[in-house]
Amino acid sequence: MAMLEVNHLAIQFGGLRAVDGFNVSIEKGQLYGLIGPNGAGKTTIFNLLTGVYKPTEGIIRLDGQDITGKSTIEINKAGIARTFQNIRLFKNMPVLDNVKVGLHNHHSYSTLTGILRLPKYYKVEKEMNEKAMEILKVFDLDKEADTLAGNLPYGKQRKLEIARALATNPKLLLLDEPAAGMNPNETQELMDTIRFVQKHFGMTILLIEHDMKLIGGICEEVTVLNFGQVLAQGETLKVLKDPAVVTAYLGE
């Protein structure tokens, strides 16, 4: 059974059908790319998958469970975590705490335990710190644990978003242009990290990116979106050679 199964997904904004009859099926552990021209509806699909927008039509199944129309919170609990195209960190909190917020639903003690500082508080906090540091290490952010997230340079902020999403222990990770604003070296590093996350955590990953080096380098399969509709779908290298994709998206 596929990890993510989307059938006939659509949404309408006024007169604009931003996503129209979108289908995709992603297997567990796959690294999947979503590409397409600007304004094609890629981010909108992420918003639909995570419950930020409610679809006008269509069904979304995560690991067999129907999550269509559920709230963002429920969907995260069901196992989807994401990053944002325009970064959304908890800017006034330290890097470490950003990740610990991600751990919120998995390492738990009651509010009263927290206020009264019962032994469980110390135990769980210790677990959380260890876990968070472990994740930060993956992204090479462990030295910045105490820095306020808002003071990180752009590239590190992107990485921290991924770390935070990962902390919610998702089944499926959605990354929206993770390499935007990074130079080729940094992008290369990021590719390694993403691959590591996929292997090490057995993560299923769906990512949006305009950097073809990244897409070509790490995605096994891609879907190309154009005007809200699927233009092409399949094995990455093949799709990237598809003449329709070249004219609509890649150029030259």
Add this chain to the structure above:
Amino acid sequence: MSFLSYLKDGISLGSIYAIIALGYTMVYGIAKMLNFAHGDVIMVGAYVILTAVTRGGMSPVLAVALSVIFCTVLGMVIEKVAYSPLRKASSNLAVLITAIGVSYLLQNLALLIFGADAKSFVTVIDVPSVSLFDGQLVIKGITIVTILSCIVIMAGLMLFVQKTKPGRAMQAVSEDRDAAQLMGVNVNATISMTFAIGSGLAAIAGLLLCQTYPTLTPYTGAMPGIKAFVAAVFGGIGSIPGAMVGGILLGVIEIFGKAYISSQVADAICFAVLIVVLLVKPTGLFGKNIQEKV
């Protein structure tokens, strides 16, 4: 008939709130700050008129002009000294608190200069009442003047903001100051102009307030200021027609609450209606309900 009469009273009271709310919302919309001192500028404006007429022996028209000029300058000075240093402060609550300080300052200055005693306001605008239905419904001249002023000011402000270049600059500043600066907008001048306009309107509001309810103390502006703030939010804060409609509705609700429920709990009723409206329409009646793009 008593319904109509109450409605008339409501509109009359509401038009006062509306005219104050227009100045309030103007400043809020552009400078993105709740100017708690707005009500007190109204009070200052009223004292200027009263003093000019009774002590200076000025003609009413001259006195009003003087008051508008005085308040305009006062507004600009307050902005420059107390608000503009905080424009880039890390929280916009900082300037809110400073505004409260300015409010205390104006009240206590007035107290020292004019004394605590309530003064009756002189008649500056003398317009005859209109009598309808064989005199069963009398609409006071000042009410008509207030409503007309409201409409004129509202229309003027809307035209100004939407159609003129400084107006567009104001809109841009309200959205993103740095970006506006990159377009060549003089942000300081624009915000200063906003305060000038808002405070000039406060002088007119002070005149109309004290004409309708002819009493003046150093605290005269405080409560109408708060009510106008409520009215502006009610209508959708930052929205110019919203301020007008919100003000008038607030007046009508207050009067109807007193008339049909209880005059003891009229304030509670008024606020309760406000809450209900905001729960149904969380950005006020005319507020744009903008969904944040994710």
Add this chain to the structure above:
Amino acid sequence: DDAETFKIGVIGPMTGDNAQYGLGVYHAAQVAAEEINANGGFNGYNVEILDAGDDQADPEKAVNAYNDLLDKGMQMLCGTVTSGSCIAVGAEAAESTFLFTPSATAVDSITAGSNEFRMCFTDPAQGTKSAQYIGEHGLATKVAVLYDSSADYNSGINDAFVAAAEENGLEVVADEAYTADSNTDFSVQLKKIKDSGAELLFLPNYYADNALILQQAHDAGMDDIKKFGVDGMDGILGVENFDTSLAEGVMLLTPFSTTSEDEKTQAFVKAYEDANKDEVPNQFAADTYDVLYAMKAAADAAEITPDMSNEDISAAMSEAMLSVELDGLTGKAKWTEDGECDKEPKAFEIQDGAYVEME
């Protein structure tokens, strides 16, 4: 010199919404003190009015002001001006510092200790006496009330008036309220009162509000309804720029009037005006003036000296107060053991912009 003068504190609202009342008291205390010092002071010692203790009519700030005045050497308190504050300060001053309020009208204001006295009438007394007067003189049978329900003074009088109405043959056909937060527009209440068929409108409010009410009542065509006020109405003729024709025919029960022919009154009004930029004294000021003279009488009788402790002064003064008889601006007064002032209110009617005493 400290050992040569008595230090008297005044507490009341000097800033804020009610500042006019507090300042009236403070200024009158200064006028009276100066006069008294010229006439032998308290038992031969000069009195000094300390800096005004501003409480903004807030009990919490009143207690702070009280403590501050004690730090500054206050030996007797003329205050506080408003009831809520007086209850709070009264609890602190009980059996320790002599307290004499010119104007706190709530019953509880002076109940905390035997050393607490009052110059004005209590709220219930004013409400009851007003009802009696209206009934006895047949001024009306259908009466309406319009009062500030958010203020203790106004609602206290209203409660007593309504309670006493029936036994005095009055029917309360409308009991309308407003609050400090909406005290500019009375159109609805006045319309209801007009529609209720009331013959008389009872206005137990301070004059600042009443000035607006009278204006709007006139606009609403209610000139034929009689208006009746209590001591808070006094001062209305002194409101700057007020069109006194609006107050024509208004009746009030009050112990004092600035326009009284009485020599003492005239002298006080003049002294007060001279000292305060021609501001006309209100009834708070008159009560205060009497407070100082009552204190002088008690001080003379008790033969207190400035070097005594507050407790001793307080005890001696309290005892002496019971035998004081004062012929003051606000009438002939005596005090009972519980500190209440026993004096008769006078009824006035405003005619041609002046108070005229009625039967």
Add this chain to the structure above:
Amino acid sequence: MSMLEVKDLQVYYGVIQALKGISFHVEQGEVIALIGANGAGKTTTLQTLTGIIPAKAGSISFGGKELTKTPAHKIVEMGMAHVPEGRRVFADMSVYENLLMGAYTRKDRNEIAQSLEMVYKRFPRLKERTGQRAGTLSGGEQQMLAMGRALMSKPKIILMDEPSMGLSPIFVNEIFDIIKEVSESGTTVLLVEQNAKKALSIADRAYVLETGSITLEGKADDLLHDESVQKAYLGE
């Protein structure tokens, strides 16, 4: 005399020094690329030029006038436009209104209309979406709008902060073509880019910024073939 001459520029955020005394110059008609890693201070440099951030020390002379003492809005009037990082479009205004804001300092209506035509021609997507609220545009569409808006002021020099960020490959090519066109039409360009390869291939000269200091400068072509640059910024 250079069109733009920056000398020993120092900028602080609080006590943190973001620019440690950089100097560079831009000649009339050139395309200059400014490259560097995340947090090197590229954005800070551009923001200081247009007066959003005050300089602590140093001088910026533009057409002979000292900019560090000129208020920001005057700088735009003098002919310097800025495509800011993160686009900063007026989210609540329509695409059309955004473009008009770009022409805020200009007076002649006809010329403004011409510029509008020109922008619409370069970015047909904007013409399609002329009435849409800018806040709801996709990331790439907003980038086009930011660029179009800057061009509306008909600047002598245009500063671009990562204009290719978030654009599709086809449009990245296009945007660099547009930059070339802009340059050919007589506007000087100062370009900050992560896509260093593309930037260097269209630039005349380039500067490399590292943690607040300029570490390398030269002909774009030379840098493109410089080994250290290739290693650090071109990913080769």
Add this chain to the structure above:
Amino acid sequence: MKKTMNKTTKNNFINYGIVIAIFVIVEILSGTGNLSRLLTGLLVPLCVYTIAAISLNLVVGFSGELSLGHAGFMCVGAYSSALFSHIASDIPQVPRFILAILIGAVVAAVFGVIIGIPVLRLRGDYLAIVTLAFGEIIKNLINILYVGFDENGLHVATSSANLKLAAGGKQILKGALGISGTGALYKDVKHYFFPIGIILVLLTLFIVQNLVNSRSGRAIMATRDNRIAAESVGIDVTKFKLLAFTISAALAGVAGVLYAHNLSMLKVSGFDYNMSILILVYVVLGGIGNLRGSMIAAIILYALPELLRGFANYRMLIYAIVLIVMMLFNWAPAARNWRARVMEKIRGTKNKKEAA
């Protein structure tokens, strides 16, 4: 990482330390007769406003919502506990006072929930105005409330005449006249109100600091910093906003209890939006989200007008000017940079000296 833990914990203990140090200093001063009446009288109110400021900071600083109705919660706590104290006057004073505190906190918390559920759906200034509205509604309603009791039990009415107490009945709450004589019910406890106040301040600090540095606290701050992102990691935004709001209301209720019992007079007109704003001023001046700042600002700003009494008529004017100047000094970026530079210099010279 160990270091951050230590740093926050250290900060928290410094805050407790400051409170305890203030207490000790005050006790020494008053023991040696060096504390003026005015200052002595200010001690309990200072505790009241410190608690109010710390609790408001939970909402404004950590939950990121502007609340202008904090006085409303104090009001509810004050009135409910004062009514209790009068009604239950036969319970011994010490347990009665403890119960009064609990009742004030619980009733205020209940109001916090009732108000929070609808209000927290709103954002920004809309939320501010609705909290202001709720504060005013509470004030307006209590203003017409008359409560008394006699042998038949409790009577509640909206006018004095309708209360219908039997002979010998006692009227407790008299509409606008409020409740008087609450302090007199605690003759034995009254002298300890300052130490009790200090304990309550410590308790408030304990609750707020521990909450903020716990899992729930992080969730609260996350919803403040970015609502959408918080939801995307599975944080129930409404729940945590409500949690902060309710705890804050309960603590404000406690402040109200102390207020009501310290004064012999409880009048509703004091609990208006001005009081809410005053508390907000403490929070903002002290630094949003900075508990120590809130405490210090509450102490300074509350005491300031009282200490300025020597300036007579000019004191409120001076207060206003000082407030504006302090705000500019604390918040204006220019002033902050200047201060940072001065600090740097001081540190620099110190380091040099040490090196030398």
